[in-house]
Amino acid sequence: MKHLLAVTALATGILASLPGLAQDKTVVSFLHKFPEPENMAYFDAAVAEFEAANPTIDIVMEAVADEPYKDKIRVLMASDQVPDIYFSWSGEFGRKFAREGRTLDLTEALKGPEWQGRFAAASLEPFQFEGKQFGIPVNVDSKYMIYNKAIFEKHGLSVPTTFAEFIALNDALLAAGEVPIAYGNQAPWAATHYIGDLFAKMVPDEVRQADYQLLAPADQLYTHPGYVEALALYKSFGDKGYFNSGANAISHQQARGAFIAGRSAMVYLELVEFYMLADTPVAEQGWGFFPLPPMEGAAGRNDLLTGAPDGFLISAKTEHPEEALAFLNFLTSPEQAAKYVSTTGMTSAVIGSVTEETTTPETLAGLKALEDAAGMALWLDTDMDTASANVILAAGQGLLSGDETPEAVMEKVRAAAKETLAQR
Amino acid sequence: MTDRSDHSRATWRQSLQGWLWVAPALLFLVIFVYGPALTNIRFSLFSFSAMSLDWDFVGLNNYLRLWSDPKFTTALTNNAVYAVISVTCQVGIALVLAAVLEARIFPDFSANLFRTALFLPSILPVVVVGLVWQLLLTPTTGLIDQILWETGLASWSRAWLGEPDTAIFAVIFVSQWQWTGYIMALFMVAIRAVPRDLYEAMEIDGASGVQQFWHITVPGVRETILIVTIITILGSLKVFDIVWVMTAGGPNHSSEVLGTMMYRAAFRDDMIGYSSTIATVIFFIALTIGLVQIKLQKDR
Numbered sequence: 138m139k140h141l142l143a144v145t146a147l148a149t150g151i152l153a154s155l156p157g158l159a160q161d162k163t164v165v166s167f168l169h170k171f172p173e174p175e176n177m178a179y180f181d182a183a184v185a186e187f188e189a190a191n192p193t194i195d196i197v198m199e200a201v202a203d204e205p206y207k208d209k210i211r212v213l214m215a216s217d218q219v220p221d222i223y224f225s226w227s228g229e230f231g232r233k234f235a236r237e238g239r240t241l242d243l244t245e246a247l248k249g250p251e252w253q254g255r256f257a258a259a260s261l262e263p264f265q266f267e268g269k270q271f272g273i274p275v276n277v278d279s280k281y282m283i284y285n286k287a288i289f290e291k292h293g294l295s296v297p298t299t300f301a302e303f304i305a306l307n308d309a310l311l312a313a314g315e316v317p318i319a320y321g322n323q324a325p326w327a328a329t330h331y332i333g334d335l336f337a338k339m340v341p342d343e344v345r346q347a348d349y350q351l352l353a354p355a356d357q358l359y360t361h362p363g364y365v366e367a368l369a370l371y372k373s374f375g376d377k378g379y380f381n382s383g384a385n386a387i388s389h390q391q392a393r394g395a396f397i398a399g400r401s402a403m404v405y406l407e408l409v410e411f412y413m414l415a416d417t418p419v420a421e422q423g424w425g426f427f428p429l430p431p432m433e434g435a436a437g438r439n440d441l442l443t444g445a446p447d448g449f450l451i452s453a454k455t456e457h458p459e460e461a462l463a464f465l466n467f468l469t470s471p472e473q474a475a476k477y478v479s480t481t482g483m484t485s486a487v488i489g490s491v492t493e494e495t496t497t498p499e500t501l502a503g504l505k506a507l508e509d510a511a512g513m514a515l516w517l518d519t520d521m522d523t524a525s526a527n528v529i530l531a532a533g534q535g536l537l538s539g540d541e542t543p544e545a546v547m548e549k550v551r552a553a554a555k556e557t558l559a560q561r
Numbered sequence: 562m563t564d565r566s567d568h569s570r571a572t573w574r575q576s577l578q579g580w581l582w583v584a585p586a587l588l589f590l591v592i593f594v595y596g597p598a599l600t601n602i603r604f605s606l607f608s609f610s611a612m613s614l615d616w617d618f619v620g621l622n623n624y625l626r627l628w629s630d631p632k633f634t635t636a637l638t639n640n641a642v643y644a645v646i647s648v649t650c651q652v653g654i655a656l657v658l659a660a661v662l663e664a665r666i667f668p669d670f671s672a673n674l675f676r677t678a679l680f681l682p683s684i685l686p687v688v689v690v691g692l693v694w695q696l697l698l699t700p701t702t703g704l705i706d707q708i709l710w711e712t713g714l715a716s717w718s719r720a721w722l723g724e725p726d727t728a729i730f731a732v733i734f735v736s737q738w739q740w741t742g743y744i745m746a747l748f749m750v751a752i753r754a755v756p757r758d759l760y761e762a763m764e765i766d767g768a769s770g771v772q773q774f775w776h777i778t779v780p781g782v783r784e785t786i787l788i789v790t791i792i793t794i795l796g797s798l799k800v801f802d803i804v805w806v807m808t809a810g811g812p813n814h815s816s817e818v819l820g821t822m823m824y825r826a827a828f829r830d831d832m833i834g835y836s837s838t839i840a841t842v843i844f845f846i847a848l849t850i851g852l853v854q855i856k857l858q859k860d861r
Contacts, residue, residue, distance in 0.1 A: 208828045
């Protein structure tokens with residue numbers, strides 16, 4: 138009995154002293170959306186390395202997957218339990234946080250010498266709101282049409298350089314009995330990547346930006362005919378059979394699998410998916426990529442690539458801004474960025490981190506194409522206001538199933554945008 | 562006078578004891594059920610987003626907006642269809658299956674095999690069921706499509722989850738596949754409680770199996786029928802997980818139900834007040850069904 142009491146007392150003493158030990162450290166909470174094993178391998182190592190170099194800082198990291206992250210961050214925001222450092226997509230998704238004053242202004246901090254020349258302006262710009270930097274980019278991504286070289290060679294086809302050639306290519310593949318494009322639109326963000334790219338090509342840039350950010354007068358929002366034309370073009374892809382049948386019932390992952398298995402000639406993939414094609418049947422057959430080609434005579438910009446950087450924000454209410462910034466500085470240092478690229482297969486927004494040593498030749502070429510582009514047309518569903526984006530998300534499915542017309546969709550977008558504008 | 566006073570004191574003491582016994586459960590209910598329900602009703606009178614800490618009082622505007630929202634009509638219709646089909650399958654068909662398996666028509670081995678096979682889906686997680694059926698229903702490469710092609714029924718082939726006309730029915734079908742066996746097991750227990758003498762008496766009188774079903778089994782398990790019907794209707798009203806996993810309410814909101822609509826409003830559209838309005842409507846529909854159940858049980 139005495140022994141039991143002694144052990145209990147000892148255990149109680151140890152437990153009581155633990156909070157004391159923890160209190161000696163500055164705890165910085167860090168929430169991101171990269172829970173995949175290869176990503177966690179990097180983040181776990183990075184946190185351990187940072188904590189070893191900064192023994193007074195304790196990084197409490199939590200990772201949830203892409204979709205649950207959208208729920209979790211909203212719950213944390215609504216309950217005012219915002220982590221010190223948290224992930225955000227760029228564009229309107231991040232601007233929402235900045236608009237409501239939930240992010241720390243990093244404009245001055247990023248003027249420090251250690252930050253100079255670290256990021257391209259195109260990566261920083263999507264994390265700016267009203268001239269202030271509210272986030273730090275961590276990776277960059279863009280969208281490309283991937284093609285199966287064996288299928289192209291079999292039918293004597295070549296990479297299109299104009300949109301008209303791209304249409305002709307699809308017609309040729311269709312005539313040859315091939316499924317031109319593997320497409321999974323069950324989660325309708327996939328549609329917004331096509332539609333967003335077409336909007337960028339077919340609507341003048343200043344008009345599109347004014348619409349997306351609700352800066353245009355209410356009666357002029359989304360009135361440019363390019364929107365309807367872009368939706369009609371997207372719909373025609375489905376109607377003509379360029380996409381596989383039943384795209385609305387297939388996930389993006391299944392579509393990617395179909396392309397990998399050689400059941401389609403092309404698939405629209407993100408740069409960060411390139412590494413998934415290694416050691417697959419399509420890798421043996423050979424694959425290449427090209428951005429959706431420029432559209433002759435279109436009113437918008439042909440020199441933009443659809444894509445966006447992802448990044449990290451610091452909570453406006455953090456009690457440890459310096460420590461949080463120090464961690465982000467460490468995480469986006471050239472050395473760490475190189476480790477991030479080589480460990481995860483992702484790209485990095487840090488200039489010089491994606492090299493032949495850290496990634497595949499295809500990813501390197503994809504990043505080069507992104508650097509050569511004049512800018513990015515951000516993911517549509519994170520760039521428009523939420524209500525308007527939701528209309529487009531549903532319409533991406535409705536246009537394919539024949540339940541929506543381009544005109545009706547844009548009418549709904551206008552109504553949603555006007556309502557959001559009225560509430561601001 | 563003293564007697565009455567003692568009696569009253571004893572009753573009061575007994576009553577207090579009773580209250581003390583139920584106090585923890587009552588407290589739990591108030592904190593986790595009634596409190597949030599009332600708070601939710603208050604939320605429904607405001608317009609606010611998850612990002613912002615500013616709340617705008619909008620009165621009943623959220624309710625007016627919901628009333629004119631075409632997605633609400635779609636969701637309500639889908640919930641109603643879900644309930645009708647679920648009651649038909651999970652009460653009607655499950656009762657018939659239970660009666661057949663309990664009627665000793667099949668040898669014990671076959672009956673046990675059927676019972677296990679029918680019950681098995683209900684022990685699987687909904688997410689797993691949803692994902693597996695999603696693969697089975699995949700156009701072209703899915704097993705269902707392959708079977709249709711192989712059996713000369715290619716004209717029936719379609720993107721079951723990708724077409725607005727079929728998406729909700731495909732989800733409802735999967736739900737019936739999962740839960741009919743479970744309800745059947747409940748009915749089997751209820752049927753076993755019906756005295757065997759009654760069946761034997763009717764058999765001696767020359768009654769057929771169908772007559773025994775209508776005149777002994779159905780009246781004998783009517784309490785279970787009522788409870789199961791109410792549970793099934795409430796389940797159809799609250800359904801969320803299987804729809805979210807299989808279609809997420811798509812394509813183009815065609816398979817939206819109240820649960821997915823509420824979730825989408827809160828966690829995708831950042832309209833917490835509007836989402837609370839949908840939750841309040843679900844709450845009052847469920848409350849009405851609950852009251853009907855209490856009334857029906859009292860009438861017996």
